[in-house]
Amino acid sequence: MALVRIPEEHATLRDREAITRRLTEAGIVYERWEPSHPVPASASPAEILDAYNAEIERLKTDGGYVTADVIDVGPQTPGLDAMLAKFNREHWHDEDEVRFIIAGKGLFHIRPRTGPVLAIEVEPGDLIRVPRGTWHWFDLCETRRIRAIRLFQDSAGWTPRYTESGAERGFEPVCLGPGQLAGHGAAR
Ligand SMILES: [Fe+2]
Helix, strand or coil: CCEEEEHHHCEEECCHHHHHHHHHHCCCEEEECCCCCCCCCCCCHHHHHHHCHHHHHHHHHHHCCCEEEEEEECCCCCCHHHHHHCCCCCEECCCCEEEEEEEECEEEEEECCCCCCEEEEECCCEEEEECCCCEEEEEECCCCCEEEEEEECCHHHCCCEECCCCHHHHCCCCCCCCCCCCCCHHHC
16 A cells, blocks of 8 residues: 655655545546456566456556556666666656556655645555656665556657756655654654
């Protein structure tokens, strides 16, 4: 289950309904997906895509996505830091950013045109859809691992366009999720 922090409001949302409502207000789609049959996080890309085929097809029809793949990055990935450095500054894309998390954890910061920045920690089972044009940035959590299904409207559109606002500098790329709650959760 995702966790949403709103630093400006000193608020942390852990309840699915509250998270979905707040993200919907900001134009972000959030869903929890179940596989059609049990599939280990280490399964092949083809097996993963098959287990979530119904959800993928629904989203394709809904959002005009034409392809889906599985991305897998971890501490051993060559050039990981260079890859992450492309996305940890505020940017937008000309197509939606759609991710369903299979393994690992990541942290999206979303800066709506109006309203406070939302820090969204995503974990396995979470689907997030960030519409084209949305200002955002992304970091991995401490394990520096993420495996995710991606959906594309047109992979040619998949380049970050930087706002150069520097907004990301005001927010720590730190995840709070299970295992990192001690000392943080009680105060919120
Ligand atoms: Fe992005």
